Amino acid sequence: MLEGITILIFLQFLGEIIAGVTRVPIPGPVIGLGLLAGFALLRGKMPEPIVIAGDSILKHLSLLFVPAGVGLIAFGDKLMAEGTRLIILLIASTAITMTVTALVFRFLTRKDDAEEAP
Amino acid sequence: MTFRPLDPTVFWIYLAEQPLFFLALTLAAYLIGDRIAASTGRHPVANPVLIAILLVGAVLLVSGTPHARYFEGARFIHVLLGPATVALALPVFRNRALIAKQWRAIAGALFIGAVTGIASTLALAKLLGLSSATIASVAPKSVTAAIAMGIAEQVGGVPQITAVIVIATGILGAIMVTPLMNLLRIKDYAARGFAVGISAHGIGTARALQVNEKAGAYAALGMALNGLMTAILVPLLLWLFL
Numbered sequence: 001m002l003e004g005i006t007i008l009i010f011l012q013f014l015g016e017i018i019a020g021v022t023r024v025p026i027p028g029p030v031i032g033l034g035l036l037a038g039f040a041l042l043r044g045k046m047p048e049p050i051v052i053a054g055d056s057i058l059k060h061l062s063l064l065f066v067p068a069g070v071g072l073i074a075f076g077d078k079l080m081a082e083g084t085r086l087i088i089l090l091i092a093s094t095a096i097t098m099t100v101t102a103l104v105f106r107f108l109t110r111k112d113d114a115e116e117a118p
Numbered sequence: 119m120t121f122r123p124l125d126p127t128v129f130w131i132y133l134a135e136q137p138l139f140f141l142a143l144t145l146a147a148y149l150i151g152d153r154i155a156a157s158t159g160r161h162p163v164a165n166p167v168l169i170a171i172l173l174v175g176a177v178l179l180v181s182g183t184p185h186a187r188y189f190e191g192a193r194f195i196h197v198l199l200g201p202a203t204v205a206l207a208l209p210v211f212r213n214r215a216l217i218a219k220q221w222r223a224i225a226g227a228l229f230i231g232a233v234t235g236i237a238s239t240l241a242l243a244k245l246l247g248l249s250s251a252t253i254a255s256v257a258p259k260s261v262t263a264a265i266a267m268g269i270a271e272q273v274g275g276v277p278q279i280t281a282v283i284v285i286a287t288g289i290l291g292a293i294m295v296t297p298l299m300n301l302l303r304i305k306d307y308a309a310r311g312f313a314v315g316i317s318a319h320g321i322g323t324a325r326a327l328q329v330n331e332k333a334g335a336y337a338a339l340g341m342a343l344n345g346l347m348t349a350i351l352v353p354l355l356l357w358l359f360l
Contacts, residue, residue: 005201025272027265029204053205057201060148062152062167063152063195064202065285065320066148067193068281069285071281072286074178075185076282082248082249089246090283094318096234097235097316098298098318099302099313101340104226105226105313
């Protein structure tokens with residue numbers, strides 16, 4: 001467990017350094033995700049300590065958003081002037097985005113399947 | 119030696135000075151939220167993040183605790199978001215064979231989904247007559263907070279507003295995904311997961327992981343890829359729209 005956590009934090013740190021040096025607008029943890037996926041793909045195997053630590057963290061991924069989410073209540077009043085319109089905007093555009101993405105994904109998957117068939 | 123009854127105000131002041139109290143409060147609120155979610159059979163509206171936020175928020179409001187004081191304790195949980203994001207490589211790696219085969223669907227849905235996310239936000243914001251500072255703050259709302267705040271700052275938005283909007287988007291997306299996909303009759307967990315990862319980043323991914331591992335893998339992939347795509351597209355589309 002400890003070994004895996006150490007590697008995950010190290011990869012995040014490496015990601016932060018890469019983000020800082022190259023000035024790409026991607027956060028360190030997302031670069032770390034890419035590094036870990038790339039590393040495992042090259043090796044053809046995910047190291048066992050990372051699997052143990054990673055799976056235990058991901059089981060409660062939702063928990064990790066609670067502290068930031070409490071900011072909704074703390075800073076929500078700043079948005080009140082445009083509050084109702086903002087909520088309409090968020091609901092509508094999230095629904096549109098989700099629908100379009102899923103439909104495009106399904107459409108292209110089917111075409112792939114059709115191409116695979118002899 | 120006399121025993122005096124404990125003064126509740128004094129007791130509260132003592133508690134409120136312990137960062138540990140807010141750490142414990144956050145964990146307890148989440149456990150209650152998760153218990154409620156589980157008891158409803160993971161009903162989409164019973165979102166554990168939302169329940170926990172409301173419980174913690176109520177305690178902070180009633181006690182008049184400033185957010186900064188709360189965060190002194192809660193940040194110990196918050197810092198784990200970094201290594202957890204790195205760990206999202208796990209479900210992606212496990213589903214690598216499938217992902218490699220579906221690269222066309224992934225690339226197409228990524229590009230069109232990312233453009234739709236930003237363009238629909240900008241169009242609706244204009245339609246609703248929101249101020250241009252607000253528009254710049256909400257444009258990157260579908261991606262993970264760190265990326266979104268950086269983009270907002272770059273295009274003249276207010277990063278603090280973006281952070282709040284991003285969280286709200288994630289919760290709305292996590293609640294919306296199951297009923298919406300059922301309505302559209304999209305049964306493939308790959309499509310469902312990818313759609314929630316593109317539109318509702320990490321909170322949507324957390325929901326997907328709770329429902330199905332394959333959905334979680336595609337959500338993680340969608341979230342990571344959309345981070346890159348949105349960083350490129352927001353400045354471009356804002357320039358076209360405004």
